[in-house]
Amino acid sequence: GDSVTQMEGPVTLSEEAFLTINCTYTATGYPSLFWYVQYPGEGLQLLLKATKADDKGSNKGFEATYRKETTSFHLEKGSVQVSDSAVYFCALSGGSGNTGKLIFGQGTTLQVKP
């Protein structure tokens, strides 16, 4: 079945460091790919998405490019802030069937220190 694998956390960075969180997926069909973020004490929020190969999703300085050849959707940010500390989830939908349901990775905790 469809699945998403993320790099293990926690990831600890100093403020202004470069961030990469790796995400790879397995899916039949042509899934859409998403990054969701969960800040402490809050619900899941959509961060960015890409719906087809080579699309780049971007938001709040974060970017991810849909790479079909490597089945990847790595999240990057050039300069992280303390306020970016959160849990980040990679997800896919539409791989098989079209219910719109999301299949999530296990999440990666990011801690940014001042």
Place this chain on the structure above:
Amino acid sequence: DTGVSQDPRHKITKRGQNVTFRCDPISEHNRLYWYRQTLGQGPEFLTYFQNEAQLEKSRLLSDRFSAERPKGSFSTLEIQRTEQGDSAMYLCASAKSGADNSPLHFGNGTRLTVT
């Protein structure tokens, strides 16, 4: 857009008791999903409704779990004879159906603790 609302925020119950959670989706969203999230894990899909029809159920959804969406608006998730392993955050999400894979909007969840 008032967002997805879930009630209660927290529920503590004793093993063997029944519990029911409510989800109010965004008003124009016809798709509704239930997920379960345990500590350190990503959300796991439980079930999906399009309007009032329950179209998909995960194998995670044992026969102690039942979900309804009687008028295609709010939904309830009931767990009968709760077990300690049911302790988790239960998340509800809603979306519009359409060709562009409309993103899911999540509520803040109901945290269940079974003692």
